[in-house]
Amino acid sequence: MGEKAGEKERSLASPLKRAETQLTSLENRLSDAAYDYKFLLNRGYSRDLALQAVTSRYLLSEKERLLLYRCIHSDIEIETIKKKESQDYREILIDGFNLAISIISASLGEAYMCDDGYIRDLGMGRFKKEKEMIVASLKLINEICISMGKLCTFVLDAQISKSGDMAKTVKLFGGSTILSKTVDSFLINAESAVASNDFVILMKAKRIVNILQNRIKVNSPFFSC
Incomplete structure (x- = not known):
């Protein structure tokens, strides 16, 4: 009886062990891919060339490619962003749709903490029409x-x-809104501090603030650099 129970436990443990091994292998592969991708960025390679190289080397899926593209940056890029982060501000201009979509994605387990300290999702704006x-x-x-x-x-x-209806609803709970046809340009040229997670805006805006960091729960990507 004891031998049969032991055999049953071993038979159940074997698939679990294989699953754990596969997960570890996945984490290691993505970690290695992220390390190489960041290395190439630091060496001056363009994002497209660096991503093409690591995708070919590690056979990355479309989601894995997007994860690296959105969440890994060169050391110089990170330094540039960090130097712009400001505490000396009274008003914050909020990149409304981008941050809202990342919060929605985080609630679904689809947002990640990136190496520059900003939260990003992989949905590419698919919740933009979800008004509520x-x-x-x-x-x-x-x-x-x-x-x-x-x-x-x-x-x-x-x-x-x-967006007009959303702006009216925001006013009901005391929020102020600006509707713009050129949001990126508006935020990049603003004198006020800007809260966004769009990489281009963060790189070009005069002052930025990271208001979501440590305030919402997100995934840690399967890599560390």
């Missing part, structure tokens, strides 16, 4: 601003469907 979810996320951001003692203005893309 967007508004709920903007309300959460507004509460974060209030807890920080800062004035927040949400900058929303006027070309996105129902």
